[in-house]
Amino acid sequence: MRRLHSRTDEALAFADAVESGLKPVERSFTYISRTGRRGLGIDPSGAARLTVQNGKLGGYVLLSRDRHELYVHTPDMAVGEASRVLEAGRAQISLGGPRRAATSGVLHPDAAVTGDGWHNVGESDELEQLAAEPGPLLERLTDGTGPECALRAVNVTEVLSESVCAASEGTRAVSRCRGVELHATAADTDGAVGASLSRCAATLDRVDAVGLGRELALTVRALAPPAADFDGPEVCFTPSAAAQLLRAVVASLLLNPMVDCPPLGLALVDDGRAEDGPAAHGFDCEGTPTGAMELVTRRGTQRGIATRLTSVAGTDGAPVDRLTGHARWDPVRNLPLPAATNVRLEPADRLADPWAGERCVVADVRSLGVEEHRSSGKLAFRLLAVRAVDGVPAHAYTPMVVEGEAAAFLAAITGVGETVSYYPGPFAVGGADLVMDLSRLRSKSEA
Numbered sequence: 001m002r003r004l005h006s007r008t009d010e011a012l013a014f015a016d017a018v019e020s021g022l023k024p025v026e027r028s029f030t031y032i033s034r035t036g037r038r039g040l041g042i043d044p045s046g047a048a049r050l051t052v053q054n055g056k057l058g059g060y061v062l063l064s065r066d067r068h069e070l071y072v073h074t075p076d077m078a079v080g081e082a083s084r085v086l087e088a089g090r091a092q093i094s095l096g097g098p099r100r101a102a103t104s105g106v107l108h109p110d111a112a113v114t115g116d117g118w119h120n121v122g123e124s125d126e127l128e129q130l131a132a133e134p135g136p137l138l139e140r141l142t143d144g145t146g147p148e149c150a151l152r153a154v155n156v157t158e159v160l161s162e163s164v165c166a167a168s169e170g171t172r173a174v175s176r177c178r179g180v181e182l183h184a185t186a187a188d189t190d191g192a193v194g195a196s197l198s199r200c201a202a203t204l205d206r207v208d209a210v211g212l213g214r215e216l217a218l219t220v221r222a223l224a225p226p227a228a229d230f231d232g233p234e235v236c237f238t239p240s241a242a243a244q245l246l247r248a249v250v251a252s253l254l255l256n257p258m259v260d261c262p263p264l265g266l267a268l269v270d271d272g273r274a275e276d277g278p279a280a281h282g283f284d285c286e287g288t289p290t291g292a293m294e295l296v297t298r299r300g301t302q303r304g305i306a307t308r309l310t311s312v313a314g315t316d317g318a319p320v321d322r323l324t325g326h327a328r329w330d331p332v333r334n335l336p337l338p339a340a341t342n343v344r345l346e347p348a349d350r351l352a353d354p355w356a357g358e359r360c361v362v363a364d365v366r367s368l369g370v371e372e373h374r375s376s377g378k379l380a381f382r383l384l385a386v387r388a389v390d391g392v393p394a395h396a397y398t399p400m401v402v403e404g405e406a407a408a409f410l411a412a413i414t415g416v417g418e419t420v421s422y423y424p425g426p427f428a429v430g431g432a433d434l435v436m437d438l439s440r441l442r443s444k445s446e447a
Helices: 008-020 079-095 126-132 135-145 209-222 239-255 406-412
Strands: 026-042 048-053 058-065 068-074 149-167 172-188 194-201 234-237 266-271 292-296 327-330 335-338 342-347 358-367 378-389 392-396 400-405 413-423 428-437 442-445
Touching: 008 026, 008 079, 008 149, 008 172, 026 126, 048 126, 058 079, 068 079, 126 149, 135 149, 135 172, 135 209, 149 209, 172 209, 194 209, 194 413, 209 239, 209 358, 209 378, 209 392, 234 239, 239 292, 239 342, 239 358, 239 378, 239 406, 239 413, 239 428, 342 413, 400 406, 406 413, 406 428
Parallel strands: 234 358, 342 428
Antiparallel strands: 026 048, 026 058, 026 149, 058 068, 149 172, 172 194, 234 428, 266 292, 266 342, 327 335, 358 378, 378 392, 378 400, 400 442, 413 428
């Protein structure tokens, strides 16, 4: 089978070509990244097909001269393009902004990437083994879905994300992150309602396929026509639904930092090097080392994050004067922007068994009016839920709408289970079983 091979040597060669073409008065910083994917599609009969996408090398070159610096976006890098990139930068350098003073103030000074670089795990041959014997994986998924839900398709994707940064002064680093995404599609026995869900991890054996199957069954039933209203205060969230909620909450915090939040029974952790995180990397797009930090503490205070150009203020009163490793290259804005990396909830005590007994389980979370609420930090969600007994779905509830600020949603969480998967996106979000008290939020059932 075809494999994904590292392309960091090509990226470093491009950086060398840029540096060799500099004039004595010029300085450069090059950031290059790429994501390659190798996917194995499996149908319920066990037949498999392989696809490979090597991914393009892309990023930027920051050209500095005198008191100006300019970002040159390079979406498809090749060694022979280095001179063209430099000429494009020189033609526009007078339009660049003032050069930022170099700083050694970083949040994780002991996490600098040296030697062979940073990587989360080594190379694996799991896809080859799965292609030869897909039966056990299909059986575990089927055990989770149960007899009233049928698998339609299964895809397992190996993902290799690499990044390189190189400064003309001599500093350079390499980061590699390997991971696996298990994606499954299922439908009810009539084929009228279907759903697709996925889970990610560093290796396939770290993915709970039975748990994914159970989530699929709950989601399929939640998407069916409702049979009753839910009028209780406490609901559970599946890991996928919890991640949907948490992504919107964190995105709001990056735009509208919390002003007033009570003490919480949990902390919101942002970990740039989370082993199972799809966005795991040893440094951000500015070359700043990454690491773990509490974005929101148990005291209910939000800590600030900072890049060379921008910072998001916190509420703990501490100055944001250290680079925190949260810069993400935005090709549309053509500059690095602050962003989260791999976020998860860390409670004081983990949930033991959130599925015991009769429960209202939220299986899908839809944002409502987010664009309208951004200026005030208000959030609104439509929750699709199902009645479940010991984790087995019974019938769908009428959709519910909940509203509040990000702090209110964090305060309403009364229990958190183990993080079972990080879900990729603009930043990766850890999903875990959640218990939430809706009486702490404004909520209503949709007619």
